[in-house]
Amino acid sequence: MRAKSRTDVRLDVLMNLHTGVVVHAPDTSIIFSNHRAAELLGLSEDQMLGKRVIDPNWCFIDSEGNRLAPERYPVSLVLSTLTPLRETVLGVLAPDRADIVWLIVSAFPDFSSSGQLLRVVVNFHDISQRKKMEAELEKSRAFAHSILDGIAANVCVLDEEGKIIAVNQAWKDFYVDNGGAQGHCHEGDNYLKVCTNAIQSLSAELQSASQFYIGFREIIEGKRERFDLDYPCHSPKEQRWFFVRVAAMRNVSPRRIVVTHVDISAQKQTQEHLQKSLIFSKRMIESMRDGVSVLSKDGYTSEVNPALCEMTGFTREELLGTSAPFPYWPEEEYSVIDRAMKKTISQQQGDFDLIFMRKNGERFPVSVAASTVFDDHGQVISYIATVKDISDYKKMESEIQNLAFYDPLTNLPNRRLLNDRISLAIVSSKRSGKYAGLMMLDLDNFKPLNDQHGHDVGDLLLIEAAHRLRSCIREVDTVARFGGDEFVVVINELHRDKTLTDAYLIDIAEKIRSAIAAPFILHSGTSNDKASIEHHCTASIGCLSFSSTVRHGRDLLKLADKQMYRAKQQGRNRVSLLQTDIDESTISTNEPQRSPP
Structure with missing residues (x-):
């Protein structure tokens, strides 16, 4: 088996792309699909190639989960508008x-060059399971193999004068198959005369004809030892090409x-088909929105x-x-x-x-799907x-993370993160x-x-209150919005002595109470019609200290809630401290009983 050609490698690359590629004819039937496309779409090759109607239970859905009608499928939209469809989530x-x-x-x-629609190329990238994909891309067989093995040559x-002195059986069979007389061997005939038709057929390609005559004469005259040429020899029924080699026999006298x-x-037709496939595959790779890099087995970038x-x-x-390290690798990321x-x-995929890193030095996150391409011998x-540039997805993940754990108004931790x-x-x-x-x-x-003044002004007060609360505590401590106008403060690792801890808590609580009591100047309205509102507000604070005897945070919240409402009942703008140690009995006998605010 010969080693794979550059064309074979390119076709292997296309079939082994981690991105799905499907090609539709103008009637929407599928004329090409790589293995990844079938895997992502959940269809077998029998359901795809040449098909337009597939399992009725199969469908595309939009980002909201609604089933799409076939006329809204990507290929249908491109066929109806004759314009590209860019990065649509389905x-x-x-x-x-x-x-x-x-x-x-x-x-x-x-x-086509005349403007006729030839095909619609669809490519897609899996964004739902980037972290979980472990399926290895299947090796594909080479698109074309040598078809010359086993073909008998006409010899x-x-x-030394160019007269035929012997022919083999393949020569005779070819002559008879093409209308020659049975039993005629051409021995004694001039070779150029016998091959007149073949030579004349070269007249349409004057350069090839000239090369053949010149090369043949130089062999006869002893000016060169060997001459090769491809030439056409068409019959009324088919287009044919032949490879001719004219070589002088060594160490033979007289000269032969x-x-x-x-x-x-067949090889010519295959080469023409492969050349068209190469152009087609190159266009598909170049049209992909995801970046593609091909490395040689020695690790050098080849495409x-x-x-x-x-x-x-x-x-x-x-x-x-x-x-490696490639120009787009940031130095600090080399090891990773x-x-x-x-x-x-080592694992043949990843x-x-x-x-x-971009050329201007900007760093950006990417998702890289890598795989290994093998030849027929497993080498x-x-x-x-x-x-895939996933900057937008990382930003979205960050926003989702923020919404899950932080209050969108004050940007303080919400109840989930507080717990x-x-x-x-x-x-x-x-x-x-x-x-x-x-x-x-x-x-x-x-x-x-x-x-x-309305909720917009109330929101401004909550935002400012959050800023004041953060300014009263250490970086290691937490301020969270519990709900409405209620906030919770968690203060970590204070003293081994409860008395010292309680004293510290009272100091912090008073600091908070003083900060909240300062007048709030709130600016509402538009830039052209902005009003300043001065508002005075106080805080009722319930606080407690706890140690290793507590098992659940919800129990602490219940006790702190009761102390807060005790401060309200005592006239508001006060601090109420739970002075006893917290244990199971404290928790069970201190269920909060809220009174109206």
């Missing part, structure tokens, strides 16, 4: 698969010349697509031929990316979230990586043997402000 519901696979889909029309032997003709029509160049800011020329690269080499040919912080304070107290503190406070004069 989900796939497939039979026998419980999970929805979410994709970013791009599709574009491919036109004749000439004397061997002429070998091999029918390479990059425009998307990777646009993403990183480096030109194709700047990237080709480079090896190098480990990912070595993992790909899926990683990394940090890359490594190259490595291929698809690179975690209290649990950590309990664990820390058990480890260190030191007391910690908890405060719950309520703004005493908040409702009248809302009633008189």
